Amino acid sequence: MDIKQYLDSTYLKTAEQAGISEQENEKIVAACIQEAIDERFKLIMIRPQFVKLAKQMITEQKSEVLVGTVIGFHEGTTTIEEKLNEAEQAVQDGVDELDYVVNFQAFKDGIIDLVKNEVLLGTKFGLSHHRVVKWIIETAALDGSQIIQLSSLIKNVVVAHFKETDYDKVFVKSSTGFYKTENGLPNGATIPAVKAMLENAFPLPVKASGGVKTQDDAIEMIKLGVKRIGTSSAKAIVEGKENKSDY
Template identity: 60%
Template sequence: MNIKKYLDSTYLKTADQAGLDKEGNIKVVKGFVQEAIDEHFKLIMIRPNMVSLVRQMITDATSDLQIGTVIDFPDGQATIDVKLVEAKKAIQDGADDLDFVCNYEAFKNGNIDLVKEEILKGTQLGIENNKVVKWIIEVAALNDKQIIQLTALIKNVVISNFKEANFASVFVKSSTGFYKTENNLPNGATIPVISLMLENATPLSVKAAGGVRTYGEAVEMINLGVNRIGTSGAKAIADGESTNSGY
């Protein structure tokens, strides 16, 4: 199996989170990008403020590596307008994939109309600009029923408002990797959670993000039906090793 085509190599730490100064963090980002180019991964996932820098690196290397970035990360509680402004800037800077953090707290509080509106407008922006859109639902913040309901809500908004040809460009994604759980419980993709998402996302695709740390786990996710895997240990996984990365 060519597992590399499924891997979104991911580095989403700010300088403060990494315990580095600004230049030190940029150096880490550049290292991840160069590795992704050398290893022929599908995509590099980075913060929005790094997109233009990474686009230039990829252009200079004449690589077909794609760029993904996160929108309203990691909390997802900004207004729809703020989300769209950030996404438009990422598109201008050269992003290929827009991974929006869904306002899962609004969903949990019953504000379904707000969530529907942001899914509609965010997806529309992406599709109009020929981008892939992923909606992060933050599974660790939800119970099983909520995972099913929010996944189905995203699916239903998309199939009700967009053409079938667009469905392949929209994903439901499990996690930010930054959610703090109690008692060290998993905060990312697990087999039970991904199974629920797959059962309720079709015909949309699912991205398993966070918690996939070995080649075997990655293969298991792919065999379940996921089309993308987000990990900060992409090379280790591709090499058949395990990674102790936090995401």
């Protein structure tokens, strides 16, 4: 098993969230991109404003690392029009993969047609531009039955509107890693949540993100059946070390 080919090395903090200047934050982003190149991870996941930088560095070094970015991050409540505009800019900047945050609040409020429409249009846009699409459902904001229902909804929209050969390009993804939980509860991928996603998103692939911090965590997720792992601890995972990062 080449664990590196499962890892989407991730840095999504804003300068404000990190408590540093914009210049300092961009230096961290550049260092994360370089690490992904050096370690030959599957992908580097950064915010949209850094896609051009990532693509430039990867191209200059003739690396095969993919570039991913987040859309509608992190609450998912922006309109589908705003999400598509953000995705279009990312594609123009050279992104390879688009990780949309689904409007999970609308889903919880029962506004199901809105959610179906954004999954349809967001997926259609990504696939028409030959990009991989992932839908972040924010498992920490959902109960067990909602995880099942939202995973199934995304699966059903994709199966109804796209070719079977496209299924492996549309993921259901667990978490942003930024959702604020109460009482210290996990805000990322948990075993029960990932199992529910795998069972109900099939035949779509699943990405486990948030909370995967050790090599054992990663191997357990891969054995369950996930195809990608989003983590800010990618190097520590490869080296068998534990990272205290919060994502």
